Amino acid sequence: MGKVRHNKHKPIREGRSIKVGRAESVPSGRGATVQLNDGSELALFNVGGTFYAIENFCPHKGYPLADSPLKGTTVICEHHDWMFDVRTGHCFTAPKCSIEKYPVRIEDGWIFIDV
Numbered sequence: 001m002g003k004v005r006h007n008k009h010k011p012i013r014e015g016r017s018i019k020v021g022r023a024e025s026v027p028s029g030r031g032a033t034v035q036l037n038d039g040s041e042l043a044l045f046n047v048g049g050t051f052y053a054i055e056n057f058c059p060h061k062g063y064p065l066a067d068s069p070l071k072g073t074t075v076i077c078e079h080h081d082w083m084f085d086v087r088t089g090h091c092f093t094a095p096k097c098s099i100e101k102y103p104v105r106i107e108d109g110w111i112f113i114d115v
Contacts, residue, residue: 010040011115012040014115017115020034020111022110023110027046028047028048029046029047030046030070031043031046032066033056034056041056041064042054042113043056043064043075043086044111045070047070047086051104052087052104053103054086058084059097059099060082060094061077063078073086073087074086074092082094082097084099088101102115
């Protein structure tokens with residue numbers, strides 16, 4: 001399966017909510033990179049109007065998940081085909097390599113993510 005990378009760009013949990021943009025800016029079936037002020041990143045996905053946020057980098061080789069194809073609620077890392085459930089962060093390919101998810105809510109058309 002290969003060596004697992006530690007995500008140096010994983011957001012630190014701070015117990016706060018951040019406004020990241022307008023819901024219409026992420027089309028259904030697509031992902032977007034959310035870069036936070038500290039340089040860390042999240043991958044934000046729109047699945048039929050429901051939004052999910054997970055760590056942005058695949059733990060296998062560090063490829064950005066926001067740039068990878070989304071099939072239903074599964075994002076498939078383009079580098080080596082590792083698969084993750086965007087709702088939970090569960091890794092189907094290597095369950096011990098599951099990644100963190102972050103709660104998302106929409107208020108008045110704005111996307112908020114809890115970090």
